[in-house]
Amino acid sequence: MTTKGVKRPAERDIAPSKKVKVLEKEEESADELDDNSSLDSLDELDSEEEEGDGEGKDGSKEEEEEEEEGEEGEEADSSNRTEKTQKESREEHRKLLQERKMKRKSGIEVERIKRLWEKLRVRNPPVPKEIRKKLSDEAWSLCHGVIGDLVLKHDASRVVQTLVKFSSKDRRDQICKELEPYYYQLATSAYGKYLLVKLLHYGSKESRALIIKSLHGKYRKLLRHKEGAYVLEDMFVLYATATQQQQMLREFWGARFALFHEGKEGKTVEEACAESPENRRIIAANLSTTIKASVEKGSTGFQVLHAVMKEYIKIFEGEEVRDFIDLVKDQVAEMVHTPEGAEVACTIVAKSNAKERKAILKGLKPHAMLMVKNEFGHNVLQTIFMTVDDTKLVDKTFSVEYSDKFTEVLVDKYARRPFLYLLNGLDKAYFSPKAIGELDRYMEMSKETSKKPQDKRRTELLQYFIPLFYKTLEDHPYELLRENMGSQFVQELIMNNELPSASQYREKALTIILDSVKGDLTKEDHLIHEKYTERLLKSLLQGGKWNREKKTVEKIENIGIGYDFAKKFAEELFDSGDDEDAIKMWISESESCFVLVGLVDCFKLHEEKPEARKFLETIKKEGKFIADQESKGAQLLGKIIIQ
Template sequence: MAPATKKNSKRSAAQDSKPAKKARISVESSEDELDQLSEASSSDDDLDEIISGDDEDEGDEKKENEDAEVKEGEGSSNHGEQRKLLKERKLQRSSGSEIQQIKNVWEKLRVKTPPLPKAIREKLCDEIWNLSKDNFSDLILKHDASRIVQTLIKYSSRERREEIVNALKGKYYVLATSSYGKYLLVKLLHYGTKNSRQVIINELHGNLRKLMRHREGAYVVEDLFVLYATNEQRQQMIREFWGSEYAVFRDEHSNLTIEEVCASSVEKRNIISRNLLGTITASVEKGSTGFQILHAAMREFVKIADAKQTTEMIDLLHEQFAELVHTPEGADVACTLLSKANAKERKLILRSLKDHAAKLITNEHGNMVFINILMCVDDTVLVYKTFGPAIKDVLGDFITDKYGRRPFIYILLGLSGRYFSPIIKKELERYYEMASKTSKKDPHARRMELMDKFSNIYLNTVGKEYDSILVNNIGTQFISEMLTSDEFYNQLDEKNVAKYQEILSSIAIYFKGDVTEENHPIHDAFSPRLLKSLISGGKWNNKEKKVEPFEHITELGVPFAAKFYDEIIDSTNLLVWINEPDSSFTIVALYETLNSADEGKQFVKDLKAVKKEITTEATNKGAQLLLKLMK
């Protein structure tokens, strides 16, 4: 679970806990990954002994292996005869002598260390091209011969690649369903132009539903959709899943959404939903639940699904729910199903996600699913029991993660505009609107219940790991929001209030030391903001342009400011704090809070004593502001 993020790294969280599935064909991480994948079934030393890819070759190889077994005991003297016999059989096959000649040149071309000079590489490519251009049909489906064409594609010019694409017209479906040809096809997609990719898509069009049910073809369609297709081509591919009519008459439906088509006819809705559900069910049963193109088809289905069909989808997917949440399409499907599910169905879904909490929460898309769980599931006890144990030990990592902190910020602040963009807020609110028929609790009451249950984990984590969290901007923001949340403080019992006070003391001590030292935490840009939020004693109201005092928190404001000055700053280092640009704004915050308070008399007295020694350099705007306030 997760994102990303390159596209070929998107895998479900479930894959780490399940037996490894067949690797998707992908070339983004390395140009040579396809070469490695296609070579996986044999070593280079044994390459000349492996010829496979069609029934005739497989029969020959089987016979050769039987001959070898019979002669195994006859001593090493017969080994040379066996190799000679094998070589003769290869040469007798279709284009055998030409293929052997091509392979001899290819062995020189494929050398990587040391890299071949460009001129030599081009010369070898020309030799292979001249020998193979009339024999592609004999090359593309054989294991080692297919790799020859792959290498030629990799090192050839754009024009020659176009010629290869045109030479293979009419064979792309065969390539997509071939154990070895699929590597060649993906190589063409990777190195091909926009036009050549369109040629391949056009030829495969009409067969995508069949390919999605094919063991080899499904991986080709997935990579085509995720890595190489344009947005327009993706839409074309998805519409094919609606049914035959939309595959044959693709241009007539190119600008229509599935909702528009289904709104025009109940019969069309039934046909499309039946086709989509059939493809989805067959693909899930084949083990393709983690495929992004299948998630896109699922998203089309849930847009038009009625209550009964939604239940069918949940029954089909609840055990593999974790395989949905790592793509934007899959996360949308997961959120929609969660929102429309009843209490019993939600319990099944949460159970399937239980072991994947960490990757669910830190994944860009899975994160949305977890927030939707917090927003929609009324049984907050179930939510806490399901995810609390997994969160407890790694919350420190979550709150310092760009995506991982968002669910825990939601518990503190709701969908605050400071942390949730308008697009994200709109999506989450759309899911909650769907859930209004099955979720009965008031959203604020549900959030308060979650806050009460998670507060102990929050305080324990921050209390133990504050020093490692405070070196991180994101983590410091979270601590600031937690400590200055009136609602959070109001939920605390006496024991947790004591933990809260210990955290405040630890944070104050964290800033003790010589601020002129380069590694002092006050030099982190986010540290003065944290101290100001604790010293000010309230939340800044941007509309009113003033600080609104806390309603419940009594430890912040004047008490914290006075304690901070007594324990961290005194008359001996006050001037240093003022003259350092990074720390000067902390003194400004202390002055604004303590100037008129009885607890601040000593501070004001010490400040007046050093006033004449305050430097007002252009870089020290804090000191300039302090002198202005003291006038």
């Protein structure tokens, strides 16, 4: 295989062009001498041409054409000489480069291995399994004893990466053992790091343990290294077990804690610090130094650093808290996407003073949408809602960022939770006991800096956000109601009666919901076929939410639901002149039949009212049609109307 040479302009392009320029300068100087020595003769020729007839003019044209042809020939010869010179220069450079490679340590073996690799790495068409195995075996036989020369070179390192990818488990284990002395060099090499990640990805459990053990004692250096930080990140997040992760973190406490620990798991950082003030001082100093150096290097986005920070926030105190917050307050947005980073962010939000919180919110503003839709990041917004006293600042920071895309927020599994908190507080229907425990812990931390009662803070924020909630429903009803989580949020929104000012929005929202469920139910895209639409309508007809523990409906009075909504529902959908056909359509669909069950239940409680009595009489007339239906909803409806 011919190896391509490295392009060096000084040897290939610049040198030939210099020769051409020298020739051009010589020609120009010669022309100048001729011009100066024969000025008189030129004047005579010019005067003769002026006095001459047409034949003289034609003769001069022929002479000019001959001169032009001569110049073109000279230029062609010159360009040929230049191309030949460049070609010779390239060939000489290739030969020189090849000779240098062959003189290097293991140069011959490396070249032979690379020839095999060129055949092995072909993707289209894929190499047959038998041929690939044969090529791999041959390449591996040449790698023995020279693998250290391969792994740290950009092109040769890829050879070993391919071997790792296509080799058997035993072969990979052999490669891992042979490379053991080079792991740190690989981790800190611009090219070798990819090979080390490949070994972690394709290697066995034992091989990964060997790599992690071999790098023990060098984790702090790796975290602060430009290339090594990426390897450490993958090792910690993707390949280390929980026990190995804890052992890796212990190294950041200090050398004495990394080398000696009791039991399989060892002590936690709190337990180690509780043993003596000296322990706490050493651990805090080591963690703080590592964190500061890594943040200044631009490694704030790494999960392994977030884990180190999490260890630190468990033990920092006094002035250490202020120093740490000052270090990371502008970079919180880079931390919220990992579980450890989100916990650190929530902690510093809870412990920050008003000025520090303002800086934190300013840094989060451009990333508000990504944060709230993140599995861990939404907890940071939740903590902000629960701890920051300046509710006006919170509103200004996030309302603008969410206003254009609030539908995406309200239908997202994670993003809607902080806003459900504004409506219902820490409702157990949406917050697990573990999540409630974590949020209560942040509330406890914030007592030093937060002065407002939690309920007052929540009510103020709700007052800011509730117009945005209703505007989203008004502008995007189908997008919101078509999603189960969005429909569920709408139910919680309408049934929230904390703010008297919300009544003006609620009435319009109920009309929008009714308009959204009108139309032909047999169409597949009708909202009634969405899973939560039926539940939403039944809840509004029943006048409250179902309490699982008490097994009863907790009714909410004077907000336009219950009988008021049922009366309007019947008028809008069944009193249009063809009410018989409309009722039959709702009976024939299973989902809508369950809604009718809720409507009948509501009217039975108000039989003395004419609207209720009229509808019940109408539905009873359809008894035979209901009996002919096979859906569960129709069967239940049939039982209710004859009771």
